Amino acid sequence: MTWSIRLVLWTLGFTRVVRTTIVNADVVPAKGAVLLAANHTSMIDVLFILAALRREAIAMAMAELWKSPLTRWLVEVLGQIPVVRRDSESGKQAMESATQALLDGALVGIFPEQKCMLPGEVVPYRPGVAVLSKRTGVPIIPVRLVNANRVLPVGKKLPDLGHSVYVIFGQPIDPDDFASVPELLDEVHLRITTLEPPPDGGR
Known part of the structure; x- marks a missing residue:
């Protein structure tokens, strides 16, 4: 399924319908456990991230995605972890599932903002990604998506094609370099927000 998603985006890029540039994915x-922490600007962010990877991944995704039959089928096939916002029991179960996945050597992706952000909107990062990293000793790789919100803005059902999307990976963050969860979370926020596309648009 993840290879099918990559093929679709590669085809869209080749035809210049949606051009996707992947930066520093190496x-x-x-293999081995790793956490991805990414900004969240569109409901299709996870598809761009999956297309940029060369391995299977599990994402902690909003339970709202399970409402549509198509998205429910997609996230279930991809083995994603549902999270009901503002539901402590759901959050606890999701954290336990993510912890076990990491202990099993999986790649787990999290959107610390926990919702799609409108342009100019700012909310505090939720600590889950830093808690998981500290709990398991697994490093965090920051990821920034640029222009995914132009392809499918928040609140829209149909995509706006013809844009160039960047998926930018930063250097891993070792949880042992930080004394506390808040300090680690601050570093994750800083790394994500300062990742920029290369001036030449290189891959």
């Missing part, structure tokens, strides 16, 4: 190890 920092993601081919």
Whole structure:
């Protein structure tokens, strides 16, 4: 399924319908546990991230995705972890599932903002990604998506094609370099927000 998603985006890029540029994806190890922490601007962010990877991944995704039959089928096939926002029991179960996945050597992706952000909107990062990293000792790779919100803006059902999307990976963050969860979370936020596309648009 993940290879099918990559093929679709590669085809869209080749035809210039949606051009996707992947930056520094080599920092993601081919195997072994790793956490990805990404900004969240569109409901299709996870598809761009999956297309940029060369291995299977599990994402902690909003349970709202399970409402549509198509998206429910897609996230279930991809083995994603549902999270009901503002539901402590759901959050606890999701954290337990993610912890077990990491202990099993999986790649787990999290959107610390926990919702799609409108342009200019700012919310505090939720600590889950830093808690998981500290709990398991697994490094965090920051990821920034640029222009995914132009392809499918928040609140829209149909995509706006013809844009160039960047998926930018940063260097891994070792949880042992930080004394506390808040300090680690601050570093994750800083790394994500300062990742920029290369001036030449290189891959």
